[in-house]
Amino acid sequence: MAREITEKAIKTNKIFTIQGGYATVRNCLRKRGWVENFFRATEIVKKPAPKTKSDVFSSDDDYDDDDDGIDAEVDVPKVKPWEEEGGLYGIMVGLCVNLRNLQWFDETDPNTFFPRCYRLSHEEEKHEFIDDFNFTACMNILKIVVENYMSWSTLSLQENQIIISAKSNKESERQMEIINEKNTDGKNTPKKAPHVPVLAVMQALKQCELFIDRKENIDVDMDEQELGHLTNSQWEKLREWYYLLVHNNSIIVDLPTTLVNQCEASLKRLQILCPQFYLDGKNSVWIVKPGAKSRGRGITCYDRLEEILKLVDSNVAKRESKYVIQKYIERPLLIYNCKFDIRQWFLVTDWNPLTMWFYRDSYLRFCSQQFTLSKFDESIHLCNNAVQKNYKNGPRAKELPENNMWTHHQFQEYLRNRSLPNIWDELIYPGMKKAIICSMFVSQELVEPRKGSFELYGADFMLTDDYSPWLIEINSSPSMEASTEVTSRLCTKVLEDTIKVVLDRKHDKNCDIGRFEIGYKQSTVNSPPYLSNF
Structure with missing residues (x-):
């Protein structure tokens, strides 16, 4: 009987081989009269037995999600x-x-539909990513300014009023003590973050305006481009100010209303020109994915450029040699x-x-x-x-x-x-x-x-x-x-x-x-x- 079934399967071209689990596929093929030619791996390529599962569900349909394929008259094409x-x-x-x-x-x-992505092992793309990180930080500075301007103004005014009146008013001195108590880390040490200068906003706004001009094909005077160019040390300082704003809740005092209005106007144009403006958020979070790993292994998130570059230049990265970085959906x-x-x-x-x-x-x-x-x-x-x-x-x-x-x-x-x-x-x-x-x-x-x-x-x-x-x-x-x-x-x-x-x-x-x-x-x-x- 088995011989007859096998001979019939050979004549009708219904022989299949499965490498791995896929019990469901095996059962479906057998019901349709297919006969299995069992795959036998050599000692070199044999895989370890699946680990025992603590749950009640069978894992027969998942032997290894990296390499398994279904091989019969229907083969898997390779990209x-x-x-x-x-x-x-x-x-x-x-x-x-x-x-x-x-x-x-x-x-x-x-x-x-696809968050922007770079190959960090390619020098040119690594520099493109650095430019992207810097520009995104500039956009985020503008977002933070527009969202927090009113509260910063109120906070700055309250602090100034209390400081002035505290010179002659005992009650005001007590108010100042209360403010200081609220700004401590639990050890009665002041936790007040340093203020960020208005220059940070001016530099970020300039970078955004130059980007808008390029996107809208507006001729930009070379002198203006040179004026907007930042050196590496200036970028480092601007990122430092940005980190203070986003991580330390620092504030910018004495912001001119006209500058805030310019930031708001630029953001409206950037929202049209940048399809990922909405998902970017304000924290500049990026997700790093190592090579040759699946199921979430080795994936990490970063929100500081310096830490990302340190990882890329580390011995671990050199061993992996392949890293992809993608914008995190914030x-x-x-x-x-x-x-x-x-x-x-x-x-x-x-x-x-x-x-x-x-x-x-x-x-x-x-x-x-x-x-x-x-x-x-x-x-x-x-x-x-x-x-x-x-x-x-x-x-x-x-x-x-x-x-x-x-x-x-x-x-x-x-x-x-x-x-x-x-x-x-x-x-x-x-x-x-x-x-x-x-x-x-x-x-x-x-x-x-x-x-x-x-x-x-x-x-x-x-x-x-x-x-x-x-x-x-x-x-x-x-x-x-x-x-x-x-x-x-x-x-x-x-x-x-x-x-x-x-x-x-x-x-x-x-x-x-x-x-x-x-x-x-x-x-x-x-x-x-x-x-x-x-």
Whole structure:
């Protein structure tokens, strides 16, 4: 009987090999009459047995999210630049570099859906990042000035009035003592931060005005450019003043109203010219991602340029040799004051014509601690389940899930309860689809296409608090681990539905394809004809 089944499978070309787990895929193929040719790794490439899980869910569908693929008549295509770079770094570089070419494929500006990103191992891009950090600090100085001008003026006036009257009034002396007590660190030592000079605002404003002129193609006199040029030491001093404002709550006294008005006017223009003006916040936080690591390993946040450059020049960085730095989203949408991201699956079944399928079910991953920018603990900022499972949930709203996951249906219900019943269908989901399509556009010519092949990807998104989706990364061979009740159900279903699309649909175009929907189907791109030199 077994021999007959095997011979039939050979004749019908239904032999498959799976490297890794993927019990769901194995069962789906066997139900369809496929026979497995078992993969046997050599001692060199054998992997350690999966660690025992303390939970009740099986992890058979997730042996290793870095290398596992499904290999049968359907093979996994490889994106060469990503494969050569390897790991998370390769995926990030694919987005970081290739999206800069999006203008040749689509009118969409990548800065409207992908936080800006630089390769720190490339000297030219490292200097571009330094310029970006400095300019962002200048913008943030203007934001801080406009937001705090009135309170600074009031505070400065109160201090001056109390100091003047304290010379002849015992009660005023007591008022001054009360103010000093409020500005201590608990050890009765004054905690008053030094004032930042008006010069800091003038220099920051000048840099912003020069940027605006360049963006608006306004001819800038060379003398004016030279006048606005800052030396390295001047930039260091300006950053020092900026750190005092953002980290030490320093104030700027005697700010002319006209200067504040100029700052406000420049910010209005910058908001139009800078697509990421909103997500930038005021703290200049950047997230550093090391090469060849996944599942959130080695990812850290920084808000001082000097610390970032120190890391890049360290022995650790030289060993890693590959670091990508990306602008941190400082104004994320929070649910009960906790950060989350969204895992969105999509399937590529052909690269020419580019054919993509989007999975209509996705899930949210929450951080275990409440959000703050005053601390950079991974439990606060990294939503990966591989990270969060190592932490106990902190003091949080009881409405948040104990396992730190929601289905997107639960998220939709949350939005409906806040009078936003249509925002998922009208803004969030279409925005995620558009970002993914653009990312595939710029990768299409870099792929070695193989007919009869496919690849399932997992894209991670965050939302800013205006509900705009931002692509963080795209994972090749995403983890399908049944780590919670949510992923236990969804990961099994997406694998089953993937088989429906790539196998069943070959024989019946109207077959059930589960929760997949066609997301994009391109017209065939013809290769240019060979031109002889003779």
